[in-house]
Each structure stands twice: as C-alpha cells, then as structure tokens.
Amino acid sequence: MKKSSFTLVAIMCVLTLLFTGCGSKKASTDEAKEIKIGGLAPLTGNVSVYGISASNGTKLAFDEANEKGGVLGKKIKFIVEDEKGDATEAVNAYNKLVNNEEVMAIIGDITSKPSAAVASASQKEKLPVITPTATAANVTTYGANVYRACFLDPFQGSVMAKFAKDKLSAKTAAVIYNTGDDYSSGIAEAFKKSFEKAGGKVVAYEGYGATDKDFKSQLTKIKGESPDVLMVPDYYNTVALVAAQVKEVGLKTTLLGADGWDGVLGSVQDPSLVEGAYFSNHYSPMDTNTKVQDFIKNYKAKFNAEPNALSALGYDAAKILIAAIEKAKSTDKDKVVKALKGVEIDGVTGKISFDENRNPIKSVTVLKLTGGKVEMFDKMNP
Helix, strand or coil: CCHHHHHHHHHHHHHHHHHCCCCCCCCCHHHCCEEEEEEEECCCCCCHHHHHHHHHHHHHHHHHHHHCCCECCEEEEEEEEECCCCHHHHHHHHHHHHHCCCCCEEECCCCHHHHHHHHHHCCCCCCCEEECCCCCHHHHHCCCCEEECCCCHHHHHHHHHHHHHHCCCCCEEEEEEECCCHHHHHHHHHHHHHHHHCCCEEEEEEEECCCCCCCHHHHHHHHCCCCCEEECCCCHHHHHHHHHHHHHCCCCCEEEECHHHCCHHHCCCCHHHHCCCEEEECCCCCCCCHHHHHHHHHHHHHHCCCCCHHHHHHHHHHHHHHHHHHHHCCCCHHHHHHHHCCCCEEECCEEEEECCCCCEECCEEEEEEECCEEEEEEEECC
16 A cells, blocks of 8 residues: 555544444444344343243233334343342443443343342443332332332332222231341232221231241231231242241231232142232233233234243333333333333233332232132222
C-alpha cells in the first residue's frame, strides 16, 4: 500500500472512530437482526422445579411469537442462565447476560432473594426486568425498570383472610409459619392483619424455624384453641409435613394455604391429609377460558408435561414484555421501560395491568383439594 493511501485510510479510521468506533461499532438494539432477551432461573438445585417450569412457559411464549414472524419483524433469541437458586450466582449470571450477550431485557429471576439481588444490580443499566414469580414485596422497589407478573405475598394473605371470612364464615383462625422465610412470614402477617380487620379473631400465631421438621408442639397449642381455619403459608414439601402432624395431634380444622402449596398432592403420603383444604394460586388448569386451555394444550405438546402456575406466569411475563416492545415500537431499553407502565394484557393468569409500584392488578384463583384432586373453587378479584 502506498504511503499516501495508508495515510488516507488512517485518517478515515480516526474520523470513523470519533463517530462510530472504526469497524468495532456494535449494532444498536433497534438495528440488530434479532432481539436478545435474557432469562434467569434455577435450572439445577433445590428449587429447580420452579425455574424449569417458569422458563419453559417463557420459552413457549417467545416461540409462539417467532412462529408468527417475531416482534417488530425480528425473531426473539431467549438466552437462559442457571443461577441455581442463589443470589450471588444470579447477579453473576445477570452480568454475563448484559455484558457478554448484550440482552435488551431480562425475564427473571424466579425466587424472591435472587430476584431482589438482580433488581438491585439492574439499576446500573436500567434494563427492563420482569420477574414472573417472585412474590416478596421488596422486589419491585429497587427501580422503575423492575416489574412482576405475579401478585405479592401480602396480597395472597389478605385475599385468603377475606376468603375465610366471607366464603367459609370463619370466626376464628390460627396461623403456623416459617419465621426464617420472607415468603411465609409475609403471608402470615397479612393474613392475621386482614382477618382481624374483618372482625375475625386470630387465636394462635405460631412460628417455626426454617429447618424444623417437628411441629407437634405448636399444633398442640393450636388444637387447644379449636380454630375454624389454620393458615399454613409455606411450600408444598413443608406443608406435607405439617398436614401429617395436624392429623397426628388430632386437630380438626380447615387448612388454608398460598401458591407455595402448588404440588402438595405429590408430597403428602395420603391425599386425605389435605382433604378439604383451600389455597390461593395464580391460575387453574380447570379454567375453561380459551386462552388458558390453548396454553395448556401447547405447553403439553412442546414439553410433554403439565404446566403449573409458574409455567403460566413465565408465559405471561413474556407476553408482558412483548406487549411493551410493541407499544414502544422499539427495543430501546428506556422506551420499553416507559411502555411497560401502560401495558395491559389478557393473560393466562388473568387480566393484568400495573399499579404505581409496578405490581400487577389481577384476580386470584382459589383452589380446593378434594378426593385427591385439585379443583377450581373461586376467583377473587382485587
């Protein structure tokens, strides 16, 4: 190459660097040929059942969108990182998705502590973050870019208190809860407050540790108060232990729970242990709504499995993000965050809009356990 030619190229490169980065320019989000969206979920570890279910629901929604031509004429590439149910792993995975994959939004995390950690970490980039399933109240408080598809723990507690008073005519209630878990204690506190505000009496309020397996001491105290209902806000594996010991101590009452009960029939030794119990959830597969039934059919066809509530929430979280991108007519993160505020969708888990704290306004499904099966019993509107 002649010196003059080399000099000309060098000058051109310097000018290009000033304005575009001299060949190293990364395409802007809107110029990219595909839309990269990150996913965070525990795909291995103790809570992997939740992560797999939720991320599968999200994948289904994005695959359906791609089959119809994508969003804004572009195909969605969904990149999921396994954070193993750990907050530190979740932040590391978030950084990988942002820095290495250059995603424009995040669907996740799944459980509350990793979700809070990711929400905090996201304040640097202000990417749109939608958790499908984290119900702890603090998750959306970190910034205006953080939304959720599920209702909150306190909301569940309040709804089940109203259900106990209005639908079961309960006058007295007891609560047994995990003092070391934000999910359990948050629902317990809201239930107690709402039940008493409605004129009911909470005759016992008993706690246990996160690793406890023996609840007979607390349940014996509760038995002495003969409550009409017993609220057990915990996850299905612990609920199964509590339910067995309720029978052992001879406590006669109606058991109540929240969405952590989903799957309890697979954990109890005998379905009769939870016969007649009620729990709140995000949706019911018995719902005859066409949207719900189509989702179930398509999920089964794709994953050869029954979708649970987390699958439905993962699906709706993806639909919320798609709606925001379409509303913004852009994949620019700031425009999408702004558009999220006004999104309204008719989802599998209900009609969803958002309040000023970026939490969904939606109905709650109340399920009943009877005859070894889960039946849809009621739908409570906010």
